[in-house]
Amino acid sequence: MASSLGDPLDPTSYEVGADELARRLLGCRLxxxxxxxxxxxxxxxxxxxxxxxxxxxxAAARVGHTVRNAPMFGPGGTAYVYFVYGMHWxxxxxxxxxxxxxxxxxxxxxxxxxxxxxxxxxxxxxxxxNGPARLCESLAIDGSLNEHPLWMPPVLLLxxxxxxxxxxxxxxxxxxxxxxxxxxxxxxxxxxxxSKARSTALQL
DNA sequence: ATACCGATGGACT
DNA sequence: GTCCATCGGTATA
Numbered sequence: 001m002a003s004s005l006g007d008p009l010d011p012t013s014y015e016v017g018a019d020e021l022a023r024r025l026l027g028c029r030l031x032x033x034x035x036x037x038x039x040x041x042x043x044x045x046x047x048x049x050x051x052x053x054x055x056x057x058x059a060a061a062r063v064g065h066t067v068r069n070a071p072m073f074g075p076g077g078t079a080y081v082y083f084v085y086g087m088h089w090x091x092x093x094x095x096x097x098x099x100x101x102x103x104x105x106x107x108x109x110x111x112x113x114x115x116x117x118x119x120x121x122x123x124x125x126x127x128x129x130n131g132p133a134r135l136c137e138s139l140a141i142d143g144s145l146n147e148h149p150l151w152m153p154p155v156l157l158l159x160x161x162x163x164x165x166x167x168x169x170x171x172x173x174x175x176x177x178x179x180x181x182x183x184x185x186x187x188x189x190x191x192x193x194x195s196k197a198r199s200t201a202l203q204l
Numbered sequence: 205a206t207a208c209c210g211a212t213g214g215a216c217t
Numbered sequence: 218g219t220c221c222a223t224c225g226g227t228a229t230a
Contacts, residue, residue, distance in 0.1 A: 047222070049222070056222065057222085058222075082222085084221065084222070084223055085221070085223050085224075086223095087223080087224080088223050088224070090222065090223080092222085103222095105222055107222090127225095131223075131224070132222075132223075133223055133224060134223095134224075173222070174222075174223095175221085175222055175223065176221090176222055177220095177221090
């Protein structure tokens with residue numbers, strides 16, 4: 001009954017496929033208390049990586065269970081944070097049940113909390129949370145938060161205003177080679193924090 | 205608005 | 218060695 005907006009999502013609500021979770025996370029709020037200041041915002045773009053049969057996933061069958069992707073094999077609702085291109089962190093929400101490696105990459109937030117702190121971390125006052133690596137820098141999320149459960153501080157995933165189905169756009173995922181055309185990227189159509197070039201829904 | 209390019213490090217084959 | 222679930226700068230329009 002404590003279903004007021006802004007409560008942490010229940011751990012069981014993550015026990016769904018990553019594609020469903022990605023849609024469901026749109027409109028939810030990602031909040032970081034790292035460093036003592038609240039930073040974050042509303043999720044407006046997310047990508048699903050749906051399991052061993054997904055060749056673009058870090059947990060693709062050809063890769064198997066490794067040290068890096070181990071968090072994906074853990075319980076839903078925990079964080080999978082990985083380092084890419086020698087300089088950036090990316091934040092994922094693990095989906096499904098233990099042993100079922102699925103995750104949702106958070107690609108953009110509509111930032112509305114701790115703007116000044118985020119701007120200081122980023123060294124600029126714009127482009128704070130559009131992009132998976134940018135939002136990690138703004139929220140001070142790094143590898144130390146790997147496997148963190150997202151229903152407790154210092155990083156929280158809170159319920160938000162439900163997003164109307166017709167506002168949700170779908171497209172192929174970004175920055176991958178394999179399975180480019182799989183419709184697993186979800187975003188709020190026309191939202192300013194979703195790049196215009198990439199805000200066009202896939203034509204099926 | 206798009207396009208190219210370089211940075212930089214770890215996971216994996 | 219090779220490949221990145223990337224970004225910021227610069228150039229061009």
